[in-house]
Amino acid sequence: MSEFFPVATVDQLPPGTILACMVGGKEIAVVNCDGTLYAISNVCSHEYAQLSEGELDSDDCTIECPLHGAIFALRTGKVRALPATEPIPVYAVKVVDDTVQIAVS
């Protein structure tokens, strides 16, 4: 069973917000896409760039890397647009009371 770690309160993550945090030594981006929370690696799989600095597309539920423009699906971490070819890790998210929690394994 995964261990969940608190990263923020729900109030800190309104729709459209991207929050960078460290969980279990991993760089994570928590994203509120139109009211649904996702946790993804904050590091692009192409080169080193922080996806939390990128652009969120709430309609497509994707994030665009700020460095070369690769696009990743928030639900699955799959690549939607080059130049990245490898998916990024995604992590479990849950809300307990007013706290957003992330599990990394």
Ligand code: FES
């Ligand atoms: S570092 Fe993200 S697309 Fe190149």
